[in-house]
Amino acid sequence: MCMGLVSSLVRLVLSPQFFGPIVFPGLVTVLAVLLSIIWVERKIAARVQMRVGPLYILRPLGGAIQMLADGLRFFFQEFIVPETVDRVPFLLAPVVAMSFAMLPFAFVPLAPNFKPYTVPYSMPAFLGLNTVIPLTVLAMAWGSNNKFSIQGGIREAYMTIAYEAVLFISAYSMALLYHTLDFAEMVEAQKVPGILLNPISALVFFIAMIMSAGKLPFDIVEGEQEIVAGPFTEYSGIAFGLTMGIGYVQLYGFTLAFTLMYLSGWEPLVAPLYSIYPALGGILLFVKAYLLLVFIVFLRAVYGRYRLDQALRIGWRTLFPLAIVSVFLSIALGVIGVV
Amino acid sequence: MSSSVMEARLLEKEGDEEVYEVFIGPQHPASGHMRLIVRLEGDVIVGVDPDIGWVHRTMEKLAESKEALKAIPLLERMTIIDSQNVTIGYVRALEKLLGVEPPPRARYLRTLLSEINRIASHLYGMGLAGIFVNHSTMFMWCFGDREVWIQLAEELTGARLTHSYSVPGGVRRDLPQGFKEKALKAIRYMEKRLDEYHRIFFDNPQVRARYEGVGVLKPHEARRLGVVGPNLRASGVRYDARLLGDYGVYDELEFEIPVREEGDAMSRLLLRGDEIRQSMNIIRQVLDKIPEGPILAEKYLRLIPPKLREPALKEGRIKFPGIFANLKLPKGEAVARAEMGHGEIFYHVTSDGSKKPYRVRVVTPSFRNVILFRYLPPGHRFMDLPAIYGSLDYFPPEADR
Amino acid sequence: MFRGKVRRHVEAIATGLKYLVKPNRITVYYPEEAIVLSERYRGMIHYDWDKCISCGLCAMICPADAMKMYRKKGEKKARPGINYQRCIFCGYCVDICPTNALSFTRVHDVAFEKLDEMLYPPEKFTSEWRSPAEERGARRLRVVFDEERGLKHVPEQ
Numbered sequence: 001m002c003m004g005l006v007s008s009l010v011r012l013v014l015s016p017q018f019f020g021p022i023v024f025p026g027l028v029t030v031l032a033v034l035l036s037i038i039w040v041e042r043k044i045a046a047r048v049q050m051r052v053g054p055l056y057i058l059r060p061l062g063g064a065i066q067m068l069a070d071g072l073r074f075f076f077q078e079f080i081v082p083e084t085v086d087r088v089p090f091l092l093a094p095v096v097a098m099s100f101a102m103l104p105f106a107f108v109p110l111a112p113n114f115k116p117y118t119v120p121y122s123m124p125a126f127l128g129l130n131t132v133i134p135l136t137v138l139a140m141a142w143g144s145n146n147k148f149s150i151q152g153g154i155r156e157a158y159m160t161i162a163y164e165a166v167l168f169i170s171a172y173s174m175a176l177l178y179h180t181l182d183f184a185e186m187v188e189a190q191k192v193p194g195i196l197l198n199p200i201s202a203l204v205f206f207i208a209m210i211m212s213a214g215k216l217p218f219d220i221v222e223g224e225q226e227i228v229a230g231p232f233t234e235y236s237g238i239a240f241g242l243t244m245g246i247g248y249v250q251l252y253g254f255t256l257a258f259t260l261m262y263l264s265g266w267e268p269l270v271a272p273l274y275s276i277y278p279a280l281g282g283i284l285l286f287v288k289a290y291l292l293l294v295f296i297v298f299l300r301a302v303y304g305r306y307r308l309d310q311a312l313r314i315g316w317r318t319l320f321p322l323a324i325v326s327v328f329l330s331i332a333l334g335v336i337g338v339v
Numbered sequence: 340m341s342s343s344v345m346e347a348r349l350l351e352k353e354g355d356e357e358v359y360e361v362f363i364g365p366q367h368p369a370s371g372h373m374r375l376i377v378r379l380e381g382d383v384i385v386g387v388d389p390d391i392g393w394v395h396r397t398m399e400k401l402a403e404s405k406e407a408l409k410a411i412p413l414l415e416r417m418t419i420i421d422s423q424n425v426t427i428g429y430v431r432a433l434e435k436l437l438g439v440e441p442p443p444r445a446r447y448l449r450t451l452l453s454e455i456n457r458i459a460s461h462l463y464g465m466g467l468a469g470i471f472v473n474h475s476t477m478f479m480w481c482f483g484d485r486e487v488w489i490q491l492a493e494e495l496t497g498a499r500l501t502h503s504y505s506v507p508g509g510v511r512r513d514l515p516q517g518f519k520e521k522a523l524k525a526i527r528y529m530e531k532r533l534d535e536y537h538r539i540f541f542d543n544p545q546v547r548a549r550y551e552g553v554g555v556l557k558p559h560e561a562r563r564l565g566v567v568g569p570n571l572r573a574s575g576v577r578y579d580a581r582l583l584g585d586y587g588v589y590d591e592l593e594f595e596i597p598v599r600e601e602g603d604a605m606s607r608l609l610l611r612g613d614e615i616r617q618s619m620n621i622i623r624q625v626l627d628k629i630p631e632g633p634i635l636a637e638k639y640l641r642l643i644p645p646k647l648r649e650p651a652l653k654e655g656r657i658k659f660p661g662i663f664a665n666l667k668l669p670k671g672e673a674v675a676r677a678e679m680g681h682g683e684i685f686y687h688v689t690s691d692g693s694k695k696p697y698r699v700r701v702v703t704p705s706f707r708n709v710i711l712f713r714y715l716p717p718g719h720r721f722m723d724l725p726a727i728y729g730s731l732d733y734f735p736p737e738a739d740r
Numbered sequence: 741m742f743r744g745k746v747r748r749h750v751e752a753i754a755t756g757l758k759y760l761v762k763p764n765r766i767t768v769y770y771p772e773e774a775i776v777l778s779e780r781y782r783g784m785i786h787y788d789w790d791k792c793i794s795c796g797l798c799a800m801i802c803p804a805d806a807m808k809m810y811r812k813k814g815e816k817k818a819r820p821g822i823n824y825q826r827c828i829f830c831g832y833c834v835d836i837c838p839t840n841a842l843s844f845t846r847v848h849d850v851a852f853e854k855l856d857e858m859l860y861p862p863e864k865f866t867s868e869w870r871s872p873a874e875e876r877g878a879r880r881l882r883v884v885f886d887e888e889r890g891l892k893h894v895p896e897q
Contacts, residue, residue, distance in 0.1 A: 047763040048756050049479035147361055151721075216473065217545050226725055228368060302756040303545050304474030307722045308382070310548050409803035412830045476756070483766055487890045490883055497782040497844070503830045511835060512780065524885040532890075535755060543752045544745045647838060656780070659836035664800035 014277070020116030021106040025256060025286055030102060033252050033290070034245050035067040041297040042066075048301040071241060079237035082145075089143030094235065094242040097136035101249040104129045108256050109184040110282040111266055111274060121181045126257055127171060130212070130250060134160040137221070140243070141231035152230025155308055156221045162315030163211040169323040170204040174261045177330040177338075183257075187265035194262035197333060201326035202262045204319050209258065211315065213251035215296055217303035218311055251296065255289040263288050358385060361721075365393050369471060369725055372735035375712065382720050389712040394739040402699040407433055407668050407690075410699065412503050417703060418737040421460040422502045423452040424679040425737075428686040429699070430505040431586050431675035436668050436690055437507055439639070443588075444632040445509035450587040451625045452495060452504055453677075454618040458529070459488045460680025461569075461611040461618075464732035468608050469540060471729030472549045477540045484532050487525050494518060506663070509635035513655035519626045526619045533612055541609060550605040554715045554727040557602060566711060567704045568682025570731055573610045574602035580678035592624045604730035611732070639663075667694055681705055681732055705738035764889050770849075774871060774878035776896050777846045782829045784847050785822060787865040791841035794818055798833035798842060807833055810862050819862035825855065845869045 012018055020026055039054065043062070046053030054066035081090065107122040107129075109115040119125065134156055141153025175181050177198060178189040186194075195202040211218045222230040229235075232243040259265055266282035274281025306314070363375040374390035398417060402410040414429050415422040427449060434440065441449070462481045469477025489499045496502040496512055504510055540546050556566070561574040571578055579596045581589045597613035599606040633640055635657045640648065642660035651658045668690035675686045682704025689698040708731055715727050768775055777783065794817035799807040806826035811818035820833075820842075834842045847869040852858050874880065881893040 044760060045475065047765075048759045049476050050483040050764050050766050051479060052765055052767045147359070151361070219473065220722075226363075226369070226722055298756065298760065299753070301476045301760075302539065302752050303543065304469070304472035304477075304549065306545055307549060307720065307726075309720065405803065408801065408832075412803045412828055412832075484890060486766060487885070490885075490891060493781065494778050497778075497780045497831065498829065501828065501830065503832075511831070515779070521885040524887050525890075527887045528885075528890045531887075539752050539755045542748050544748050644838070647840075657835065658838070659801070659832065661795075661797055661836070661838065663832075663836060664797050 016110075016114050016278075017116050020108065020110060020114070021102075025108060025110070025252075025289075026105040027102060029286070030105065030249055030252060033293070034248050035071065036064070037248055037252070037290075037293055037297060038067050039064060040294055041300060044294070044298050045301045048298075074238045074241040077237040077240075079239055082234055084145045085234060086143040086145060089139040090234070093136045093139040093143060094239050094246075097133050097140075097246050098242050098249065100129055100132045100136070101246050101253065104253050105256075107183070108253075108260070109187075109265075110285065111269065111278045112184065112188070114278040114282070115184055119182070122183045123171060123175060123181050123186070123257070123261075126183070126253070127168060130253065131160075131164055133246065133250060134164075137231050140235075144231065144234040146233055148227040148229075148233050149231050151227045152221055152233070155227075156231060158308060158312060159211060159214075159218070159220060159315075162312045163208040163319075166204060166315060166319045166323050167208040167212060169320075170201045170208065170326055171257075171261065173198065173201045173323070173327040173330040176327065177334055179334065183260045183265070186261055187267065190264040190267070193264045197338065198326055198329055200322050200329060202258075204323050204326060205258060205262070207314075207319060209251070209254040210296060210299070211311065213247045213254065213296075215247065215251060216300045217306050219305055220308050220311055252289070252293060255292045255296070256285065258292060259285055259288045263292075357381075363724070369728075371728075371733070372739070375724070377716075377721070377724065379721055382722075384716045384719055384721060384724065387712055387716045387724070389709050391709060391735065392739055394736045396736075396740065398740045399699055399701060403696060406664075406694045407666050407696055408506065408663055410696070411506070412501070414699075414701065415501060415503060416736075417701070417740055418460075418679065418681070418705075418734055419500050420463050420734075421456045421680050422500060423449070423456045423504055424460075424677055425684060426503070427453065427505055427586055428675045428677040428684050429688070429701075430507055431677070432673040432686045432688040433507040433668070435673035435675065436671055436688060437666070438669070439508050439636045441509045441636055442633050443630050445634045445636075446586075446588050447625050447629040448495075448510045448514070448634065449505055450589065450592075451622060451629075452492065452502065452510075453587060454621045454625070455488050455492050455495075456502075457680045458615050458618050459485050459492070461615050461732075462488070464569075464611055464680065465536070465608060467732065468550075468729035471725040472546060474540060474543075474546060477536065480532070480536070480539075484529065487528060491518075491522060491525055494521065506635075506659070507666075508639045509633070509657070511634075511657055513634050513652075514629075515655060522622060522626060526622065529615070529619060533615065536612070541605075541612070547605065549726050550608060550730065551603060553604045553719065553723050554711075554730060555601070555603045556711065556715060560714070561602070564710050564714060565707050566682075567707050568679070568732075569607055569610045569614065570682070570708055570711065572597065573599045573607040575600045578683075580676045580683040583676060585675060586677055588625070589621075591628070592621055594621050594624075604726055607730045607732075665694055668692070668696060679704055681734055681737065682708065701740065703737045703740060705734045706740075708733055709738055766889075766891055766893075768881060768893055771873040771876060771878050773881050773893070774849075774873040775893065776880050776882050777848065778883075779846075781844065781846050781848070782831045782834075783845045784824075784850060784869045785827070785829075785834065785865075786843050786845050786869065787820065787822075787862070788841045788843070789819075789862075789866050791839045792819060793839055793841075795838060796820075797836045797838065801832045801836050803830060803832060804828045821859070821861040821865055824852070824858040824860065847871045849873055 043053040054063040057063050057066050057069050104126040106116050107126045137156045138153045141149045178186045214221050235243050266285040269281050270283055357380050358378050361377045363370045365374050372394045376388040378386040401413055411426050415426045418425045462485045466478045466481030493499045494515055496504045556574045558575045561571050561576055577598045584590045594617050597610055599610050639660050643658050647658050670692040672689045677684050685702040687700040688696050691697040711731055716724055796809050798820050799809050804826045806823045807820050809818035810821045834844055849871055880896040882896045884892045884894050886892045
């Protein structure tokens, strides 16, 4: 009876519905990526900037678990809730934001027959769940009852309008190209990586991705030099850790989507690992997404911040026409029958 | 009452729903030691009120209570990043009162340190311009490269920032061995780095979009407001206190005063790069042309007993004559100007014949540039305020004295 | 114009990548390494008891009022003591001392635990200074100017 319980537990954990969203590339991997990518960002920035970066925590590893130490410190810090805030949005919004940042991982397939949810529309579901996050940021900004936060919230609203449409259009142009809305079928359809088929769409999705996650050169929402920390000003302790992490989790999700749509996902499949356990066969998906993440994080050392209206101008005057062009390009390629 | 005090005050007054105030206060990641009261209409700035005085250290009053020579380290701390240029004005005013002239070699050495400090000060300003648009690489690179020049200054004077190098009559230390080769290596390194700054910062389209066309200062406005330093020269007005011939050896050297016409934030930053190049040019000429000779005026040098004087001069230092401990300033007034990295500094020393000056009046360049915070931002967007702040190279401790 | 912008974006990213691949770190891993300061560095001050003639010039010229003359009861001569809380290491006292009784050492990284420790009456003033990092076995580095890297820290030969 005991063996039966253990074996059913193991079967539950190894099932795609559990393994995908919770273990890999879901919750556990997301937390691992979050801990490591911030350290990587600081070390990369330090390398470019003539200095060393975090070093002393676990010195032989070069300070690799610095973020673990920071995270632990957040748990011990006092979470101050000011008296003048609107408590419900203030307290709930970061939690909702992080949850909705983690939900899309339920739609990411890992290997040919390893999908958490077998739905024919995983791509729109993935992108759609990510669009809830700007609403929670607005709730944070409004609930904080602070002029700087409201400024940050307004900037978030503007930026959302700039990049959301562009993100969706460029993603749908790939859907048009592959004749499917499902991530797994998109990977199957890529004999040639999508970035070579429709480079315009790749470029547009890349820039819109950076805008969405709020990374330099588009970290306007939390512009430290003008509005302290924007919507996240009043948060301290563990809530600060949450709000800091939302952008990275979103970015990680988007890099997975980018890899699936443009960089032929998990191809070439690592056959020996696939035979052990299907999810491990798709390890290349994770590797490619992580490398892309490292590149985006490297851009921090090269760029400063755009002004709000300049970012909006880029979104509407440059990216929007390019997105339309990419749709037409996809239609043309589809008619020719490339894919 | 308590709830209305706690409410965020969004409205200036009744009926003024369009305009709201933001305090970029002293407790802010990017305000420096000052407060800016910004009035915004949507995203457009309609008024900025600079609120300065948070770092007021009563330096003018303290200088009245100290003997003349003792005020040199005090006044140096107004702008510690540029310490030679801050004190040279005061020392020149004292020299005019005392009636003593420094020997030629001392004047060359003063010019050398002035230019080294000017490069360090401009790198500081460029670093600030980087961080105000969150370009952390420019910030770290400028401050890292500043280490090279601070190391040169340390080898010359013995301290990294607090040089206290000039005294009335000359300078305190001579050139150490091998200084010229080190300085030339530093110059060659800096020229390479300036090209890299261009590639990653000045020519970066994103930085150009932030700084070009922002905060345009017209020449007649610059003259009317009394702006000094690179902010003035970037608007097309060719004024530099080094040309007045009051200190240093600038009339014996060949160099240009860079002037730019556009008057926007980008030209202010590029002008600082040009000035760094000119300063390196001046350093090369100084090291080539420096004459041999004493580094303290004969009037004070002969007061030191020879047994003490010769070994010290051989080592490259001087000893103070005992009279420096109670130097009596003759009755009178003296005025001196110097050109700091931030602009022109002006000293007016009045003495009534005792050891302590009766009044030391100092007008610092940042104090004269503060007015730009009021006149440049209105009409721009809120995110242009850090760009304007970064381009002005405003140094609050110097403005507040 | 568009192509010029793209080229400049690419140049900026290429410059960043160049330094990512070959960094130019100038960090000194203090306290495992310590810089040997230059010859004429203005560090902590050393007082030679025998050379001092009690002229008091150092106390007269100190801009920060850090040097004071201490006279023991019944003694004719006073001797200088220093208050390191106030000392700004300007070097006026060293420069004015007519017998070179005061001199600079090349130690700068001393830490005091209590405020009283920073008061140095004349007897204590004569003590030798040792850098705490070097006492713990720090590797000594010299600063060398270099055309490619600006400053290099090389081990002292």
